[in-house]
Amino acid sequence: MTAYILRRLALLIPVLLVVAVVVFALVHLTPGDPAAVILGDRATPEDIARLRTQLGLNEPLPVQFVHWFGNILRLDFGESIFLGEPVTSALRDRVAPTLQLTLYALTFQILIGIPAGVISAVRYNSPVDRALSMVAISGSAIPTFFLGILLILIFAVRLRWLPAGGYVPLEDGVAAHVKSMLLPAFALGFSAAGLLARMVRSSMLDVLREDYVRTAFAKGLPHQLVIIRHALRNALIPALTVLGVSVGALLGGAVVTETVFTIPGMGRLIVQSIARRDYPIIQGAIIAIAMTYVLVNLLVDVLYVYIDPRVRLGSD
Amino acid sequence: MAVASSLHPVTLRAEERRPRWSRWARALLANPATALSALFLLGALLAALFAPFLTPHDPTFLDPAVRLQGPSTAHLLGTDDRGRDVFSRVIYGGRVSLLIGVSVTFIAALIGSLLGLLSGYFSRLDMPIMRTLDGLMAFPSILLAIAIMASLGTSAINVLIALVVVYTPTIARLVRSTTLVTRQQTFVESARSIGMTDRQILLRYVFPNGLSPLIVQCTFVVAYAIISEASLSFLGAGVDPETPTWGNMLRDGQRVLQSAWWLALFPGAALVLTVLTLNLLGDALRDALDPRTVGRG
Numbered sequence: 001m002t003a004y005i006l007r008r009l010a011l012l013i014p015v016l017l018v019v020a021v022v023v024f025a026l027v028h029l030t031p032g033d034p035a036a037v038i039l040g041d042r043a044t045p046e047d048i049a050r051l052r053t054q055l056g057l058n059e060p061l062p063v064q065f066v067h068w069f070g071n072i073l074r075l076d077f078g079e080s081i082f083l084g085e086p087v088t089s090a091l092r093d094r095v096a097p098t099l100q101l102t103l104y105a106l107t108f109q110i111l112i113g114i115p116a117g118v119i120s121a122v123r124y125n126s127p128v129d130r131a132l133s134m135v136a137i138s139g140s141a142i143p144t145f146f147l148g149i150l151l152i153l154i155f156a157v158r159l160r161w162l163p164a165g166g167y168v169p170l171e172d173g174v175a176a177h178v179k180s181m182l183l184p185a186f187a188l189g190f191s192a193a194g195l196l197a198r199m200v201r202s203s204m205l206d207v208l209r210e211d212y213v214r215t216a217f218a219k220g221l222p223h224q225l226v227i228i229r230h231a232l233r234n235a236l237i238p239a240l241t242v243l244g245v246s247v248g249a250l251l252g253g254a255v256v257t258e259t260v261f262t263i264p265g266m267g268r269l270i271v272q273s274i275a276r277r278d279y280p281i282i283q284g285a286i287i288a289i290a291m292t293y294v295l296v297n298l299l300v301d302v303l304y305v306y307i308d309p310r311v312r313l314g315s316d
Numbered sequence: 317m318a319v320a321s322s323l324h325p326v327t328l329r330a331e332e333r334r335p336r337w338s339r340w341a342r343a344l345l346a347n348p349a350t351a352l353s354a355l356f357l358l359g360a361l362l363a364a365l366f367a368p369f370l371t372p373h374d375p376t377f378l379d380p381a382v383r384l385q386g387p388s389t390a391h392l393l394g395t396d397d398r399g400r401d402v403f404s405r406v407i408y409g410g411r412v413s414l415l416i417g418v419s420v421t422f423i424a425a426l427i428g429s430l431l432g433l434l435s436g437y438f439s440r441l442d443m444p445i446m447r448t449l450d451g452l453m454a455f456p457s458i459l460l461a462i463a464i465m466a467s468l469g470t471s472a473i474n475v476l477i478a479l480v481v482v483y484t485p486t487i488a489r490l491v492r493s494t495t496l497v498t499r500q501q502t503f504v505e506s507a508r509s510i511g512m513t514d515r516q517i518l519l520r521y522v523f524p525n526g527l528s529p530l531i532v533q534c535t536f537v538v539a540y541a542i543i544s545e546a547s548l549s550f551l552g553a554g555v556d557p558e559t560p561t562w563g564n565m566l567r568d569g570q571r572v573l574q575s576a577w578w579l580a581l582f583p584g585a586a587l588v589l590t591v592l593t594l595n596l597l598g599d600a601l602r603d604a605l606d607p608r609t610v611g612r613g
Contacts, residue, residue, distance in 0.1 A: 011450075018451020022463070029467040137599070141592035143543045145550050146584040149570055153581075157574055164573075252456030256547050260570065270459075271551050274466045286463050290455045 004305055008298055019290050020069050026286075027279045028061070038081055038277045054079070055280075077284030082276040087284035091266060095288075097167050098265035101188065101257065102250045104181055108189025109196055109246060114239070116193070117200025121235075122227060124205060132197065139194030144253045148187040148260040155183060165262040184261040188253045192246050199242045203235040210234075237308050244300030248293045255289075343604040350600040353593035360590055364411040373401035375408040375560045384576045394578040396568060402578060405560040406586050412472065412561045413590065417542040420476055421534050424483040429530065431484070432491025433518050437499055446492070449485035457482045461544055465553040472555045475548055479541050490533050494526030501525075528605035535598035539591045546587055562587045 027034045035051040036043065051057075055078075056064050071078065077087035116136065120129045156164035162183055168176040207213060208231055216226040255267030262268070266285045273281040345351045363370055373391075379399035387394045393402040435445040452460065464478035498504060499522065507517050548554030549563025557564055562583040569580025 014447040015451045015454050018448055019454050022451065022455070022460075026463055026467045029464070031469070137595055138588075138592055141539070141595055142588050143546060143591075145547060146566060146580075146587060149566065149573065149580050149584065152570075153573060153577055157577075248456040252458040255456075255459060255462065256551060259551055270462060270466075271553070274462070274551075274553050279466075282463065282466050286455070286459060289459055293456055294454045 001305065005302055008301060012294065012298065015294060016291075019287065019294075020072060021065075023283050023287050023290075024065055024068055026283060027055070033057075034279070038279060040277075051081075072287065077287070078280040080273075080278055080281045082273070082278040083281070087280050090269065090281060091284055091288060094264060094266045094269050096169070096265075097263050098251075098254050098258065098267060100170070100181065101184055101254045101263060101265060102247070104185035105188035105192065105250050105254070105257075106243075106247065108186055109192040109250070110243075112190065112193035113196030114200055114236075116197040117239075118204055118227065118232060118235075120197065120201040121204030121208060129201075133201070136194040136197040136201075139190055139197075142191060143256075144188050144191050145256045145260050147190060148184060148257055151183045151187055152260075165260070167261075167263045167265075180263075184257045184263060187260070188250060188257045191253070192249055195249075196239060196242055196246065200235060200239050203238045204231060207231045207235045237304070240300060240304055240307070244297045247296045247300075251289050251293055340604045344597075344600050347600060349596055353596040353600075356589060356593045357597065360410055361414065363407050364414045367407050367411050371401070371404035371407050373404045375400065375404040376558070377401070384572065384579075386576075387578055393582045394576070396565075396579050397572050397576070400560075402565075402582055405565055406562070406583050408560045409562040409565060409583055410586060410590070412555060412559065413542045413545060413587070416472065416475060416479070416545045416555075417538040420479040420483060420541040420545075421537045423476075423480045424487050424537060425530065425534055427480070428484045428487025429491045429523065431488040432493075433495055433523060435488065436492040436495025437514065437518060437522060442492075445488070449488055452481065452485045457540075458544060458547055461548055462551065462553055465548055470553060470556055472559070475545055475554050478548070479544055482544065483537050483541060487530070487533060487537065490529060491523075491526055494529055495522055498522045498525045532598055532602045532605060535594055535601055539594035539598070542587070542594075543591055 030037045033048065033052075035048045035055060035057055039047055039051060056067060059067070075088060077091075079085070080087050080090050083090050116132050120132045120136075123129045152164045155162045163180055166180055168180040170177045213226060213231050216230045217223075221230075254265065255270060257263070258265045258267040259271050266289065270282055270285045273279075273285075344354065377400060379395070381399065382391065382395045383399045384397055385391055385395045391401050391403065393406060395401055396405070431445055431449070435442045455463070461475075461478045461482050464481060465474060468474040468477065504517055504521055507521055512520075545554060546561070546563035546566065549557075549561045550567045552567065554563055555561045557567075565583035566580050566587075569576070569583065572579055
């Protein structure tokens with residue numbers, strides 16, 4: 001087990017390096033002088049020269065990269081050009097809404113996806129199965145931002161039950177916080193639930209054909225007990241990998257959802273920073289989100305090996 | 317012999333191949349949902365091709381006299397806040413979406429197949445190629461696309477570049493995994509023993525053998541790419557904001573959601589229907605092309 005974790009950690013090094021190179025390249029892919037692009041048309045040559053020095057653009061590229069990468073490892077992403085504060089502190093203020101949104105969406109995904117998949121598999125090929133499968137496949141066809149707009153149209157514009165956007169921190173009241181996050185979390189979680197439901201359905205179908213499930217039924221155990229304790233527990237193992245990948249989709253989706261619902265999180269900051277050409281912010285936020293995603297997947301893989309001994313025996 | 321030929325379609329001669337295609341087509345069209353999906357996509361493709369002949373108005377023509385009008389006979393799907401015809405814009409938007417979706421997939425399939433074949437066939441190249449692609453896959457896909465768009469600037473070509481970067485790794489991984497399996501097959505060994513070069517083996521045996529899963533995957537990549545393009549445009553980091561695209565229309569539509577629901581609803585519906593039918597078609601293709609699903613429920 002320890003050897004497995006160490007090997008997985010070693011595999012992270014090239015991934016980290018590629019992530020760093022890509023994010024570093026962002027500034028240098030811009031057509032023309034990055035400093036001039038960032039400052040816009042009205043910048044004086046002196047301003048441009050000063051920014052070039054601030055961003056270290058006068059050094060040779062490899063030197064710039066090593067310098068920049070060293071800073072990143074110390075979690076120093078530089079100064080925001082527009083906000084006039086360190087990138088780290090700008091990100092810290094916006095982490096909570098993004099993480100909350102992702103977590104709530106994950107909850108919706110699990111609460112909708114797993115029961116839907118189980119019911120589909122147990123009622124295999126029935127009208128219920130077909131209806132649920134259709135909902136699942138439609139769910140993954142609706143882009144989060146469009147589902148968000150539809151929900152706003154129904155629940156905010158027509159029914160006026162929930163706010164059309166905005167964010168209330170948890171500290172300012174649980175009820176108001178829940179009200180502000182309900183629609184965005186559902187929009188984000190529902191699309192992801194479709195994928196999970198399809199995965200749970202197919203792995204449940206495989207497990208239900210296993211001998212030990214037949215034995216459990218044959219010895220007269222109650223139907224629900226067999227489904228939940230014997231079948232579902234094993235069927236959830238492959239579903240776990242989907243959840244790992246989902247976190248990436250949810251984090252990415254959060255970027256878009258925050259814009260739809262005007263939630264002041266990291267995603268909205270990235271989108272706003274694109275228009276302001278605030279590259280240090282874009283770079284810092286993207287590295288932070290990519291690293292979260294990589295670490296969650298590592299955690300899921302380790303958990304997977306821990307839960308399913310067959311994987312452990314096969315890999316070592 | 318019969319078993320071997322059903323597993324390796326490439327070993328079939330042309331006249332033996334034809335009934336297989338017609339079997340696939342029959343299997344696909346037997347399911348009403350799949351037949352309807354194919355029909356819808358064909359319609360969407362034709363509408364995109366012949367957009368100038370189908371649209372009653374110029375999609376970029378501003379007519380302040382008819383601002384924010386609901387659906388009517390003059391304007392089937394209403395007008396937007398600058399008096400442009402929503403129906404015409406939805407049709408032209410489909411043009412952009414389909415063109416980007418299909419070309420992203422085509423280019424990503426070309427590059428991805430090449431990388432996957434090299435990586436799966438030559439063990440020396442496997443490590444560097446796969447580790448690089450792993451690094452690209454460490455970004456949530458839409459985030460990588462946003463990042464690339466942030467540095468390249470908004471334009472359709474840049475969306476194309478960004479999405480090719482995003483979807484190439486997925487395809488390369490798939491092709492690599494089928495290549496790894498095919499490489500071990502006896503017919504590859506025999507091809508090598510009669511002195512065929514690696515290039516001939518790759519192009520004549522290995523690549524065609526992994527074609528069915530690739531085709532299935534490509535159907536889904538078209539759908540993903542269309543969603544991503546719409547998301548980028550919606551965020552203002554995609555195709556030029558003035559160009560009629562579904563994502564741009566949804567962004568404009570959300571601003572006036574209170575008074576004009578049709579502005580966001582119709583481009584959104586077009587987007588959902590296109591992605592949904594692509595997914596249904598991909599599922600059906602997978603069932604039709606995968607020998608394991610034959611006789612399974």
